[in-house]
Amino acid sequence: MVGNATTSETEKGFTFFVPNPNFNTSVMANQNHREFEELAIPHTDALLRTALRMTRNQSDAEDLVQEAFLKAYRFFDRFERGTNIRAWLFKIMTNLFINSYRNRAKRPQETSFDEVEENFLYNKLAEEGRAGTNPEKELFDKLYTDEVQQVLDRLPEEFRMVVMLNFVEGFAYREIAEIMGIELGTVKSRLHRGRKMLQKGLWDHAKKAGYVKEKSE
C-alpha cells in the first residue's frame, strides 16, 4: 500500500519512517469504501446463517456479523484482490467468534455423542425394513427446518462449525482448515464424526417426536 506512510530525508542524512495519518482521507479510501460495499456486503446472508449456528442466538449472531464486517473493513487494504473474499470474511468472523463470542454464547445442552457407529442412519432405516427405495424420504419429509437447526445446535461446537462450513457454505477442506486454523486431517475427521453425530441427532429427535419408531419398541 504505497502512500500509507511517509519517508522524509533531511540534509543530515537521516531518513524518517513515520506512519501517515492523512492516508485514510485520500481518494483511495473512497474507492476502497465502495469496493468493500460491493464485494463484502452481498455475503451478509451467508455470514449470518453461520453466525446463528455459532452463537445460537439471534442478537449475538447479528452483532458478530456486524463486528466482523467492521473488522474486515479496517483491514481491507490487506485483503489480496482477486482471492476469495468469502473465505476471508469467514476467517475473520470465525476468529472473532473464537476470541470474543464463544464464552458469551448461550450453551444449550450439547448432546454427548460417544461412539456413534458407522452408517448409523442407514442401519436404523434398514432395521425397520425400510431400506427399499427412498427409505429416508419419510424421515426427511417430517422434519421441520427449526428441528434440523436445533439438532445442529446440539452438536459440539467444533463439529458444528465444520459441518456448517462444508455442508452449507460449501467450503473445500483446505479452505475450512485455513478459516478455522486447524489441520486438513482434523477437518476430515471432524466432518466424519460430525456426520455421524448429525445422523444420531436427527434419528433421536425423530424418535422423540414420534416420527419414527425403533423396531425393538
Add this chain to the structure above:
Amino acid sequence: MIDCRKVAQHLYEYIDREVDSKTAAEIEAHIKLCSPCFKEYDLEAKLKEFVCRKAAACPGTDELKSRILEELRKVANEPAERGKRIWLWTGGVAAAAALIFLFVFGLPHIGGGPDPMIVQAAAEHQNHLVATVPRLPEEISIDSVNSLLESQIGFDPEVVYFSHIWPQMRAFHAATWNGRSAACLYFAPEGEEGISLLICQDASRWMPRGKKVRRSGKEYVMASHNGCLMVFWTWEGMLCCAVGKESQEKLLNFTRSV
C-alpha cells in the same frame, strides 16, 4: 479395481468432491454396480443435501445490512478528523528530528515548527515504504499479524520467532526496506526497558536491545546492531523509526549477506 472397503473409506470425500478425478471415476463405476454401496452413498448424499437446505434458511438481513452500511460510513468518516492533525503531526516529526540530532550529534542548529524540507521530501519519497499499520488492532494475535504480513509484504507467516514474548508487543511496523521485506516490532517487556527490533527477511532475524532516552517528556530508544544506528519513538501508538543514511547502507549490506 476398487473394493467396497475402499469406497466406504473415501465415501465422504467423494461426496464432498475432495478426491482426485481418478478415484472419483473408480468410485462412480463401483457404486453403479454395487447396490449396498450405492444405497450408502445415496443416503449420505441426500442427508448432506437435506441438512444444507434446512440450515441454509436464513432470516431476513435487510435491516442488518443497512445497519452495517451505516456503521461503515461512520468509520469511513472518522479519519477525516485525524487528517486535520497533519500539521500537529508534522510538527511532532520535526521536533523529534531536532531531538534526535541533538542527541546524536549534539548539533544546536535545529529550530521548532514544521520543517518545509521534511514536508517536501516526504512527498517525494513515498515509495520507500509499502506498509504501516495505521492503528493497532484491538486484540493483537499472532494470526492477525501473520495475515497482515503475509498479505502486505508477502512475508512467510511461519517465520514468527517471538510468540513467547508476543503479549508484550506494543506496536509493529511492516515495511519494505530498499525493496526488502522488513518488519519492526516494538516490545516493551515488563520490568525491562528497551526496544526490540526484528527485521524479517528471508527468515533472518535481527534483534538489538535499545537504550532508552527521555527528552521533553518523550521517550526515544536508540538501538544499534552491526554498526547500524536507529532511533525509535512511539507516536499515537505507532512505532516511528529514524535511520541514519550510513546505517541504512550497512543495514542493506547486512540483509544482503544473510
